[in-house]
Amino acid sequence: MLHTVNKSPFERNSLESCLRLSAAGSAILLFEDAVVGAVTGTNIADKVSAALADREIYVLGPDLAARGLDQSKLIDGIKVVDYGGFVDLSVEKSAVQAWV
Amino acid sequence: MKFTIQVNEGPYQHQTADSAYQFTKAALEKGHEIFRVFFYHDGVNNATRLGLPPQDDRNITNLWAELAEKHELDLVVCVAAAQRRGLLDENEASRNGKDAHNIHPAFRISGLGQLIEGGIQADRLVVFGD
Numbered sequence: 001m002l003h004t005v006n007k008s009p010f011e012r013n014s015l016e017s018c019l020r021l022s023a024a025g026s027a028i029l030l031f032e033d034a035v036v037g038a039v040t041g042t043n044i045a046d047k048v049s050a051a052l053a054d055r056e057i058y059v060l061g062p063d064l065a066a067r068g069l070d071q072s073k074l075i076d077g078i079k080v081v082d083y084g085g086f087v088d089l090s091v092e093k094s095a096v097q098a099w100v
Numbered sequence: 101m102k103f104t105i106q107v108n109e110g111p112y113q114h115q116t117a118d119s120a121y122q123f124t125k126a127a128l129e130k131g132h133e134i135f136r137v138f139f140y141h142d143g144v145n146n147a148t149r150l151g152l153p154p155q156d157d158r159n160i161t162n163l164w165a166e167l168a169e170k171h172e173l174d175l176v177v178c179v180a181a182a183q184r185r186g187l188l189d190e191n192e193a194s195r196n197g198k199d200a201h202n203i204h205p206a207f208r209i210s211g212l213g214q215l216i217e218g219g220i221q222a223d224r225l226v227v228f229g230d
Contacts, residue, residue, distance in 0.1 A: 006116065006228075032115045062122075063115075083126035090224050091101050091132070100108065100229030 002093035006032035006100065009044045014099040019047050024054035027093055029086060030078075031060035038064070039073045052077040060086060103127055104218030105137045108229035110145035111160035112153070117146055120228035121163055128171050136174045136218040137164070139207070142230070144182040147175070149204035165206035175207040176214045 003022050009015040015037045018028060028051070030038050037044055038059040051057065052075070061080045064071065071080055081089065090096045105124050109116040124134055139146050146161060153159050168175050177187065182203070183196075189209050193201035203209065219225045 004226075006119070032119060083122045084130060086123060087127045087130055087132065090103075090226055096224055096226045098227040098229060100227065 001026040002089050002096045003028045004096060004098045005030055005034040005037070006098075008033040009037045009042075015044065016047065018099045019051045022051075022055060027056040027058065027089060029058045029060065029081070029089060031063050031086070033067075035059050035064045035067060035069060038075060038078050039069055040075050041073075045075055049075055049077075058085070058089065101224065102133045102135045102222040104135045104215075104222035104225045106215065106218075106225060106227045106229075107137065107139050107143035107146060108141045108227065110142040111151070113142065114230060116228045116230055117143070117160050118158075121160065121167070123226065123228070124173075125167060128167070134171065134173055135222040136176055136214065138215045138218055139175070139177045139181075140215065141178075141181055142185070144177050144185055144187050147177045147182070147187060147204055147207040148202050150202045161204050165204055168206045176210050176218075177203065177207050178215070179209050179211055182209060 003018050003026060005015045005018050007014050015034055037048055057078045058081050059078055061082050105120055107120045111117040146164060148161060151161050164175060167173060187203055188198055188201045189203040190201045
């Protein structure tokens with residue numbers, strides 16, 4: 001399963017819910033304002049890091065760049081994809097669940 | 101692979117109409133098929149042909165329409181969501197006694213059954229919402 005999250009974890013609790021409820025082995029893509037959840041030094045960074053133990057986490061590069069966030073500030077283990085990579089993930093995983 | 105895309109948010113609101121468009125474009129560039137794009141809730145506002153964004157801004161309705169023309173996409177607007185928000189095609193306008201209509205010809209009005217069919221016929225249903 002690919003989970004997509006598009007809202008900032010400081011605005012909504014969708015990322016927190018997704019981290020809590022997604023199954024081991026699933027993938028999570030952070031895009032739009034949710035990309036702020038992928039950087040180090042925030043209140044949610046520890047929860048994101050912990051999820052990386054048994055889930056893949058991706059962040060959409062163009063949305064990160066649009067917000068002036070540098071890839072060097074990403075939490076270790078988070079991978080950057082572009083829209084093509086987003087498409088590939090939705091093909092590789094069995095279904096796509098949007099946490100809107 | 102076959103995709104159906106669901107768009108629940110209007111253009112120029114947050115970013116989701118743009119994200120859905122970029123995803124659809126990327127999927128087509130990779131050779132995938134888009135079975136249908138279904139516009140629901142405020143997403144129906146993507147279909148107005150009367151929008152006039154500033155010249156240096158993107159025109160999201162036209163971007164959808166151009167992509168649809170190039171790839172023969174089926175852009176479907178939910179009829180109930182559209183009528184609530186004053187989005188009408190010529191047919192609906194005359195049927196309801198309205199003096200104007202505003203749906204871009206690249207889009208067509210239909211019902212929720214089209215979303216269900218899209219979910220069944222496609223390998224993946226990808227939802228973009230607010």
